[in-house]
Amino acid sequence: MRKVLVANRGEIAIRIFRALAELEIDTVGIYAQEDEASVHRFKADEAYLVGKGKKPIEAYLDSESIIDVAKKAGVDAIHPGYGFLSENLAFAKECEANGLTFIGPNTHHLDIFGDKIKAKKAAIEAGIPTIPGTDGPVKDIQDVLTFGEEHGYPIIMKAAMGGGGRGMRVANNPKEATEEFPRAKSEAKAAFGLDDMYVEKYIAEPKHIEVQILGDQHGNIVHLYERDCSVQRRHQKVVEVAPCVELEENVREELCQTAVKLMKHVGYVNAGTVEFLLENDSFYFIEVNPRIQVEHTITEMVTGIDIVQTQILIAQNKHLHSEIGLPEQKDIVLKGAAIQCRITTEDPANNFLPDTGRINTYRSPGGYGVRLDAGNGFQGSVVTPFFDSLLVKLSTEGLSYEKAVQKMTRALEEFRIRGVVTNIPFLINVLKHPTFKNGAMTTRFIDETPELFH
Ligand code: ADP
Secondary structure, X not given: OOEEEEOOOHHHHHHHHHXXXXXXXXXXXXXXXXXXXXXXXXXXXXXXXXXOOOOHHHXXXXXXXXXXXHHHHOOOEEXXXXXXXXXXXXXXXXXXXXXXXXOOOOHHHHHHHOOHHHHHHHXXXXXXXXXXXXXXXXXXXHHHHHHHHHHOOOXXXXXXOOOOOOOEEEEOOHHHHHHHHHHHHHHHHHHHOOOOEEEEEOOOOOEEEEEXXXXXXXXXXXXXEEEEEEEEEOOEEEEEXXXXXXXXXXXHHHHHHHHHHHHHHHOOOEEEEEEEEEEOOEEEEEEEEOOOOOOHHHHHHHHOOOHHHHHHHHHOOOOOOOOOOOOOHHHOOOOOEEEEEEEEOEEHHHOOEEOOEEOOEEEOOOOOOEEEEEOOOOOOOEEOOOOOOEEEEEEEEEOOHHHHHHHHHXXXXXXXXXXXXXOHHHHHHHHHOHHHHOOOOOOXXXXXXXXXXX
8 A cells, every 4th residue: 555545634634644654655635625724635745626516515525526536646545534435335335446445344344334223233143232122213103102112211213324413312202202203314314315213212321332443354353442432412422531430340341342242243344433331330232333433542542552553554454463563452451541522613601502713822732641633723723614613632641540630631721722612611621520530421421410511
């Protein structure tokens, strides 16, 4: 592999360029017209406009234009990052058809895990605990009500194609189900083009725990332990922690082995994450994300393994241990703890309304144990309304969770961003809250803690 195109923007495009540069592979970037001044464009060895005349987000979904650029630039492979085309089966197939390596799992895995109903079936087949739910898509509201009657409320209605917490609604009774079902369905249709829905029992106070997996093309699969992503707003992650503080050692081992079992069952290749909900030491599979995730940084910090570099080497058919140099599973050990905060240009005092404009002051924290992954996080950059509002990911590590929390609190307080509003004051409140300090947060933490907003 000598030259790779990154079909993404912002911080994750830059993260991947860095991994490629370290591997001495040339980099090609793409940008939408509205991203003409975006920094990821200038971090690539060469960069090209895609999706001319299309809306900003659609430019990054314009597979024809992207593959055209890839061929003209003479690249060997495409890394899709997260979001956009990363889980798009048709795009992965188009890459293959054009002789380009798709840096990710096989199309077969995208097919299973792009659809949560198929994913759940695979988990059940592999003998992994799942949440009681409808076995397949529901036909209509009657199916939803029947499920509620048989299993009791609350229930959660979920889009099969869902992601980013969209197309998902909770109902506490038949009336709410009847109201929310069409809303969830149309949200799913708008966001994913498909509105197949399924229903599950709603777990009241779980932790969201996910296991990072790496698999090569020779059948080797390892886990890199878990992340606790319970700090969520509207089912979207805000702060992530590795490892989970409250997990007993035997439960951790069982959880990680369960994730490996599923991925071995499907013969998984490349980086992927198996997500679970955990309640009273019992865990239930929810989905697999067949791609790099936003929060991969903290797993890198606690294991010392560069996940993005490993993805690129796996795509070159290298052996996980003898060629890539990963330790055997028994020698992959957790060192200390790490935390990631997603710093967004959203106003916590105003219902997290996205803010835009020019950043006139940007002084980032640094020092030992601090990692920054930024897109347009620099003085003078302009935050536009066209894309998601993630500005910079701040990650810290320490010998213990307590030390990582102390470092994160200091780093957040050291940050100076002026000209656009950010969620930093909210994040500081989260870090200082006793529930978070004790590692005891559940997915209900933000909703149930109004003082975080002051
Ligand atoms: P997405 O793909 O949109 O991220 P997930 O299936 O990963 O959707 O779920 C996202 C979040 O929604 C979970 O972390 C959890 O907080 C909540 N959730 C999903 N399913 C359930 C459930 N059955 N019970 C309780 N919460 C759930």
